Amino acid sequence: MACMHLTNAMSFRPERFSGAGKYHKPADFLPRRKSVLISCAGSSPESPPSKPEIELEFIAPKPENDGSYAVEKATAISGEKLLRSIMKDNKIELYATYGKLMNCGGGGSCGTCIVEIIDGKDLLNERTNAELKYLKKKPESWRLACQTIVGNKENSGKVVVQRIPQWKK
Numbered sequence: 001m002a003c004m005h006l007t008n009a010m011s012f013r014p015e016r017f018s019g020a021g022k023y024h025k026p027a028d029f030l031p032r033r034k035s036v037l038i039s040c041a042g043s044s045p046e047s048p049p050s051k052p053e054i055e056l057e058f059i060a061p062k063p064e065n066d067g068s069y070a071v072e073k074a075t076a077i078s079g080e081k082l083l084r085s086i087m088k089d090n091k092i093e094l095y096a097t098y099g100k101l102m103n104c105g106g107g108g109s110c111g112t113c114i115v116e117i118i119d120g121k122d123l124l125n126e127r128t129n130a131e132l133k134y135l136k137k138k139p140e141s142w143r144l145a146c147q148t149i150v151g152n153k154e155n156s157g158k159v160v161v162q163r164i165p166q167w168k169k
């Protein structure tokens with residue numbers, strides 16, 4: 001709850017003399033200032049309503065020596081970013097060797113940012129025209145990370161993504 005701290009608004013009076021001609025400093029003469037605490041109803045600027053968030057898990061394309069897959073995690077505000085940007089912001093590798101050198105920078109024209117959505121497909125946008133072109137013959141769970149918006153500003157939940165190994169693309 002927001003509060004304001006006000007000071008009692010007494011008018012300032014310069015030096016005064018008491019009846020006997022004695023000088024009194026203003027601090028002796030004026031009443032003490034009082035602090036007043038006022039509560040304000042409604043939302044406070046310190047705590048704006050929180051926006052829905054999407055949790056993301058990124059599974060490595062290849063297993064470790066023990067057969068397990070490394071998982072990296074990130075969180076994003078729903079509907080604000082593309083999957084590619086989220087991975088870039090969190091330093092999560094998206095491209096295989098060729099894509100690192102030759103990707104189109106997120107323009108939807110190279111097809112090197114393909115990922116598989118393991119879980120949470122319903123929290124993403126529909127395939128764009130670029131995806132319909134590049135992924136026409138690929139499984140429905142495959143997406144171009146540069147075309148995939150994570151969340152719709154209202155939903156929240158968890159999306160699990162696996163990077164596709166180069167040999168599968």
Ligand code: FES
Nearest residue numbers: 108110111113146
């Ligand atoms: S980065 Fe080129 S299609 Fe996604």
